[in-house]
Amino acid sequence: MARLSRGGSLVRFVVACFACWGMQASLAASQIDTFAFNDEIQERRYRALIEEFRCPKCLNTNLAGSDAPIAQDLRKVVYRLVVTEELTDQQVRDYLQVRYGDFVLYDPPFNERTWYIWLVPMGLGLLGIFVVLRLQRRAARQHTELDAAAQARLQRIVQDPERPAQSSEPER
DSSP: OHHHHHHHHHHHHHHHHHHHHHHHHHHHSOOOOOOOOSSHHHHHHHHHHHHHBBOSSSSSOBTTTOOSHHHHHHHHHHHIIIIISOOOHHHHHHHHHHHHOGGGBSSOOOSTTTHHHHHHHHHHHHHHHHHHHHHHHHHHHOOOOOOHHHHHHHHHHHHOTTSOOOOSSOOO
16 A cells, blocks of 8 residues: 555646646746737837947847847837837947947947957958968869879880789888
């Protein structure tokens, strides 16, 4: 009888684990932002802006595609700025850039803090081109000459491809 109660406890424990796992999965589902817009133009502006800004927490995800709490807050801020305060797109960009830095922009400006973002890839590209050209020049300068025995062996192979070449020298 003790064996049966242990088995029943195990079954209840497994069922409880699956129930908790199911609840956790349903809580992890992303929430859908429901905002009311005055017209379709405001909604298009809002959608374009949240796709333009990078989530400060996520790596390479825009505000529209991020479920992070900071992204949800920033979507609310963008909504407030576009609908309630009726700011222009550039004013919204400036507002977020001042508060979150150049990181929120996918296309950061060229300045003393972001120069490396622009110049390092170009420098690496130029370095790669330089290395490839240098290797090509080195390969063009090097050429292989065959000695007399190797030339004779090659000539025999070309003249009679069916017959294997007999060589007095061991192969290298």
